[in-house]
Amino acid sequence: MDNSEVAAVFHEIADLLEIQGVSFRPQAYRRAAQNIGQMDDPLLDVMKxxxxxxxxxxxxxxxxxxxxxxxxxxxxxxxxxxxxxxxGLLELIRIPNVGPKTAMLLHRELGISSLEQLKKAIDEHRLAAMKGLGEKTEERIRQGILLVEASIGRTLLGEALPIAEAYMEHLRGSNGMMMSVAGSLRRGKDTVGDIDILVGSDDPAAIMDAFISYPLVDAVIASGSTKSSVRLKGGMQVDIRAVAPGSYGAAQQYFTGSKEHNVALRRIGVEKGLKLNEYGLFERDSGREVASATEEDVYRALGFPLIPPELREGSGEIEAALNGALPELINEDQVLGDFHVHTDWSDGANTIDEMVASAIAKGYEFVAITDHSQSLRIANGLTPERLNDQVRKVREADERADGRIRVLAGSEVDIKVDGSLDFPDDVLMDLDVVIGSVHSRFQMDKREMTARVVNAIESGMIDILGHPTGRLLGQRAPYEIDLPAVLDAAAMNGVCVEINSFPDRLDLKAEDCRTAKGLGVKVSIGTDSHGIEHMDFIRLGVITARRGWLEAKDVLNTYSAPEVLKTLRSRR
DNA sequence: GCCGTTTTCGGCCCGACTGTTTTCAGTCG
Known part of the structure; x- marks a missing residue:
């Protein structure tokens, strides 16, 4: 049993104790689970x-x-x-607005012990009639169920990518065969339904054997000579498809999709008398093969440059390619720093020095330390006094780095209900970078929430609007906000909007990044790291930026440290 | 169940919000 499995057991114990109404012990188990989850050393070694x-x-x-x-x-x-x-009560407390008390109440009064039974009871209007609940509570729970169900069967990009990469590592073995992910995972969607792996090989049988004998396979769903499917422990479905190496490019194109993109591409092929499928691009009359070895060949033969997978959503990329107007998408190696990093001064797991060392190891030119502000007590937010102390420590860390990296003093300051900021202006003036974020009162109506955020933007005191819509994938819908109005205000005031790279946020999402770019708003990518291992999430932010058609010049992280500081300072 | 520069018992991030209530319980972050 590895560390993560022990952590999972502890979380389950915490859930079960909470449902029983036990206090404090659940938190103890959760705290332990979190610590175990973040450990590097196997528990077995520690035990020995x-x-x-x-x-x-x-x-x-x-x-x-x-x-x-x-x-x-x-x-x-x-x-x-x-x-x-x-x-069944464990699944009930996963529903937003249903906690341990309500789950137990539903079980005791109505005999409900599964999601299905709860849905039936809601349909029959039996919750509204209960003592302690009511019409509105019933409706809130109904909405919560809809949200949970919308996310069932989908996995976060940030979870699926490492699973796919470990799997491919297993398949690849010693020889460097042609292999890549395909489907929505390759296009970088924020959540994926399954993992698609494509292999180019003359010996597909051996690959299929290796595929179904992977240790993490829970069940083999299908097993053929060139195509197989499995379900992994944990529930993720993985499909594999093998083609001859000569068809690899065409297959990659075909299996990456999207459906809309491929339909559009084939239509253009037809106009040119060509036929496109997973084996290649062929002349319709003679059947002669025109291209198939690489994706680039296929696109070129159709009259295009290679269209990056992240753009293949049928949302204007074909037209842009025809007009020579494809963006030169940002790459991860152009990212020179991280703008959103927490430390153990608030709710992070590592010290300032450890986060800085991690940033240096990533080859960054700069990193911003941005802990929470005082109102966020749950996260041990900093008072002005503690922030003052921290700024001094950050300056010292910057000195010690001795030019290897610039350490920026910052804060993720709460935007309060009225749109004012959680620190007075003179405190914020001492900082190199200020992220303004909403962490409370998510259920304000649209007009109020928009006014609140715009007010913060217009204060002239924030550089970056943090996780601008507040969504948590699979858990919480974005709050009601007039995003175009917010982006307009950001453009007017020279405020950046964040792509928060945390796997369950990816906020702004790709489509909104494109809107921001159109309005001339710069984007800043931040990992929201709460430990050194989170700093690699930057990759997810870059993928999201790419899906949002962003180029290096649109993203503040690609600017050198002196340029960044100049940009940030000119604002206040 | 854990922890200790208020220390071996008695706390445990705690305040805001909502809906259901006449003073509070449940949920969330």
Whole structure:
């Protein structure tokens, strides 16, 4: 049992205890789970060294729990808890606006112990009539269910990519065969339904064998000579398709999609007397092969430059390619820094020095330290006094870096309900970079929320609007806001909008980035890192920027440290 | 169940919001 599995058990214990109405112990288990999840060393090694109790949040009892799990793979305590709480209640508390108390109430009063039963009860209007609930609560829960169901069967890009890459590593073995992801994953959609892998090989049978014998496979759904599907532990479906190396480019094009893009491309082929399929591009009359080895060949033969996968959504990329107006998309190696990084001064896991070292290791020219402000108590937000102390530490870290990197002093300051900022102006003036973010009162009406955010933008005190729509993929819809109005205000005031690279945010989303670019608003990419391992999320932000048609010049992160500082300082 | 520069018991980030209530319970971040 590895660390993440132990962490998962601890989360389940916390859920089960919460449903039972136990206080404080759930938080203890969650804190422990989080710490275990962030560890580098395997728990097994720590246990062998007899140092489990040295871990933060782990005492005698949890050390014993971990030992039992590692040695037997099971846990008596968990079995006991599971016997006490119907398993269906665990899925009920995943629904927004349904917590442990409501789940237990529904179980006790209406005998509900599954999502299906809850939906039926809502259809029959049985919640509204209950004591303690009512019409509005019933409606809120109904909306919550819709949100959860919309995300079922989809996996975050940031989760699917590493799964796909590890799988391909397993398949590739020693020889460097042609292989890549395809489908929506290759196009970089923020969530994907499954993982598609494409292989170019003369020996597909061997690949198929390796594919279905991957250790993480839970069930083989289909297994053929050139095409197979499996379901992994954890539920993700993975499809593989093998073609001859000579057809690899055409197959890549075909299986990357999107459907709309391919339809448009084939239509253009027809006009030229050509036929396009996964094996190649052919003359319609003679059947002669025109192109197939590389994607670039296929596109060129149709009269286009290579259209990057991220643009292939049938949203104007064909026309742009025909007019020679495709953007020169930003690349990850053009990103020179990260604008959104938390430390252990607020709710991050690592110190300033550790985050800076990580940024240096990534080859950055600059990194901004942006911890939370005082109102966000849950995240240990900084008071003006603590911020003042932190700025001094950041300046010292900058000195110590001795030119290897510029460390920028910043803050992710809360935009309060009235649009004012959580620090007075004179405090903000001391900072190199200020991100303004909404973290409270998400359910304001559209007019109020728009006014709130525009007010913050017009204060002249923020450089970047953080996660501008507040969405959490699969968990929370974006808040009601007039985004074009917000982007207009950003353009007028020279404020950047963020692409928050955290896997469940990716906010702004790609389509909105394109709108921002059209209005002349610059985009800043920030990882929102709460630990060094999050800094690699920058990649997800870059993919999102690419899907939003952004070029290097549209993204503040591609500017050199002196240019960045000049841009930021000119604003206040 | 964990933890300790208020320390071995008694706290535990806690305030805002909503809907259901006449003073509060549940959820969220």
């Amino acid at each position: 060294d007899g140092e489990l109790e040295e871990l933060p949040g782990i005492g005698k009892a949890m050390a014993r729990t971990i030992q039992e799990l590692l040695e037997t793979g099971e846990l008596e305590y968990l079995k006991t808890l599971r016997a006490e709480v119907p398993s």
